[in-house]
Amino acid sequence: MKTSLNNVYLLDAYSHNELDTEARLLLDARLIIDSALKDDFFWQEKTYKLIKKYGQQELRKQLKTVEHDFFHNPKHKTLIQRIKRYFQ
Amino acid sequence: MEISEACEEHVIFSKDLFTTFYRETFPSVAKYISKKGGTLEQAKDIFQDALVIYYEQIVCNRHLIKTTAPAYIFGVVKHLWNHQYKLGLNHEPLSADVEMMDEDTNRQMSDERLLALLTKVGNRCLNLLKTFYYDKISMGKLAKQFGFSSERSATVQKFKCLEKVRAFIKEKSLHYEDFLE
Numbered sequence: 621m622k623t624s625l626n627n628v629y630l631l632d633a634y635s636h637n638e639l640d641t642e643a644r645l646l647l648d649a650r651l652i653i654d655s656a657l658k659d660d661f662f663w664q665e666k667t668y669k670l671i672k673k674y675g676q677q678e679l680r681k682q683l684k685t686v687e688h689d690f691f692h693n694p695k696h697k698t699l700i701q702r703i704k705r706y707f708q
Numbered sequence: 709m710e711i712s713e714a715c716e717e718h719v720i721f722s723k724d725l726f727t728t729f730y731r732e733t734f735p736s737v738a739k740y741i742s743k744k745g746g747t748l749e750q751a752k753d754i755f756q757d758a759l760v761i762y763y764e765q766i767v768c769n770r771h772l773i774k775t776t777a778p779a780y781i782f783g784v785v786k787h788l789w790n791h792q793y794k795l796g797l798n799h800e801p802l803s804a805d806v807e808m809m810d811e812d813t814n815r816q817m818s819d820e821r822l823l824a825l826l827t828k829v830g831n832r833c834l835n836l837l838k839t840f841y842y843d844k845i846s847m848g849k850l851a852k853q854f855g856f857s858s859e860r861s862a863t864v865q866k867f868k869c870l871e872k873v874r875a876f877i878k879e880k881s882l883h884y885e886d887f888l889e
Contacts, residue, residue, distance in 0.1 A: 625864075628871045663878040667870065668841060670826070670877065673819055674834055675842025679763060683756050686723060690730040703735055706742035 627657070631664045726759060733778040737785050744789060754793055758784040822877060830876065833869035840866055 633639050634647050651658050691700055734755055741751040758781045766780065775783075826834055836854055839845050845853070851862035 625867050625871060628867050628874070632867070632870065660874070663874045664870070666881075667837075667874045667877055670819055670823060671834070671837045671841045671873075674823055674826075675838045676760060677823070678838065679760055680756065682723070683726060683759055686726045686730060687752060687756070690727060690734075696731065699731070699735060703738045704748065706739050707748045 627660055628664065631657075631661050634661075635665065635668065729759060729778070729781065730755075733781050736778075737782060740782075740785065741789065746789070746793065750793055754785055754788050755781075757788055758782075822880060825880060826873065826876060830869075830873060833873055836866060836869050837873065 630639075630647065634644065639647065651661060690696060734751075737755050737758075738748065738751045741747075741754065746754075761784050762777065762781050766777070832854075836850070839850055839853065840847070847859045847862055847866075850866075851857075851859050854862065854865075856862040856865065
């Protein structure tokens with residue numbers, strides 16, 4: 621793997637607690653003295669956060685489709701009428 | 709359905725599973741919310757929030773809880789109603805990462821804008837990363853789904869994508885700060 625990919629791989633293992641104690645301590649120290657690595661770590665953490673946000677967005681879109689199909693399926697007509705009556 | 713069964717099935721998104729929840733669990737949730745003075749729209753929103761939590765905690769993280777899926781979802785609904793909706797705090801979509809707005813976050817491009825840009829330029833990478841990190845799909849299944857010849861190729865591609873997306877986010881965020889200055 622290229623050096624830059626090694627950096628991504630190492631930080632990924634660090635973020636997901638997959639490093640052994642020795643490697644973790646070493647990286648803890650490098651993050652203090654190596655500002656470029658610290659910067660990469662910051663943006664990688666931001667990337668994970670955005671991936672999670674994207675996952676939630678996509679899940680909500682899929683759930684909206686399921687909800688729409690449920691409320692518009694003639695098979696569920698009686699059940700939907702019962703649900704709507706709760707709010708009258 | 710027992711929650712452990714859902715974990716064993718572990719699919720990215722099962723339309724059938726969630727349709728079953730709407731058919732079998734949503735009516736009692738709607739009844740509960742109506743009794744508490746809520747609206748049908750609030751019942752729909754709170755149910756969706758509960759399903760997102762169910763997906764993240766049970767399906768993605770495989771946390772085992774000694775209860776049935778409907779009982780778990782109903783418990784989350786009650787909790788959300790009592791702690792958020794009843795107090796009128798449900799204006800924003802549920803997120804575990806509540807950010808404090810400060811000067812730095814104001815200066816950075818919003819996550820929504822960044823995501824919109826990312827989906828335009830690197831949707832395949834973003835979907836690959838989402839499938840691994842959010843849906844927690846194994847590398848073997850991911851390799852098949854995305855047409856890689858082996859787990860090794862999929863793993864290398866995952867890290868290339870992570871590097872690419874990281875660089876994109878950094879570049880766009882920093883340029884946005886420059887633009888503000």
